[in-house]
Amino acid sequence: MSAQQHAAPDPTRLHIVTGKGGTGKTTVAAALALALAAEGRRTLLVEVEGRGGIAQLFETAPLPYEERRIAVVPGGGEVHALAIDPELALLDYLEMFYKLGRAGRALKKLGAVDFATTIAPGLRDVLLTGKACEAVRRKDKAGWRVYDAVVMDAPPTGRITRFLNVNDEVAGLARFGPIYNQAQAVMRVLKSAETAVHLVTLLEEMPVQETVDGVAELRAAGLPVGAVVVNMLRPVVLDDEAVRAVAEDRRADVAKALSQAGLGGARRGGHAERLVDPLLEQAREHAERVALERRGRAEIAALGLPVHELGLLGDGVDLGGLYRLAESLRTQGVRG
Known part of the structure; x- marks a missing residue:
């Protein structure tokens, strides 16, 4: 029996990472996936914005629309990655519920898939979040979870609540049927103890304020907030x-x-x-x-959330730096 089968289950299985643009949320998501994969565990790192940031960080070829192993950590843990394409996710959806097969592919050629996700952005978000939620719940033939944790590199803080609150987004699109049922299933995962939304910030005025606002919006929507990650901390030179x-x-x-x-x-x-x-x-x-950083720390502390801090990598983020950030998270208590 593997280490992942012996391990006590962590109640949090879906880790959603958001943050203001420029705070390094993709880097933090990647480091978190590595940290959670320690001790023989397996994690899935999901990209939903199509920017190719995960492939760049792990120095690998652009990710296809399939789950692929991109890293192995000491102890035999693995990180797999998936870049979700909304069009292909919709074709999967049409095949799953309507058995369209070739007809679905024909719709893509005609541009109908792109048209559908453009006029109904809520449907697009259901497809993106739904793919991640499916991975959280997926089991192998023996009944074991395929992944111990799923980490999503999510949209920025300003859009995260709307992105995750898919129930409201599809309310005007469908009130029954497969799309409605899919949204309900997604929300059951997103609002459960299995999910945590982590916010990445810098100790600067605008990112801290956006973090504070984002936490308030998430809480108002009933979405579970996890930790705040203070990224790119610079050393204090003067006492x-x-x-x-x-x-x-x-x-x-x-x-x-x-x-x-x-x-x-x-x-x-x-x-x-x-x-x-x-x-x-x-x-x-x-x-x-x-002085600015002290004020920022005070505002973050007032949120009453766990806080993790990651130092600035002076030479930029390479693969070695990514593993160092993962180790830093582990020393601060992040475990799978």
């Missing part, structure tokens, strides 16, 4: 005393602190002395950033 010295414009103390931090010397009359003013300006900018 609290140095920050206070900057705020009080204590030149000598600031120059000494900068020198101790390796940012320049303070010997009067030398080259280092001429660096003090530009270094002081940098210190003021740093102090302002520290």
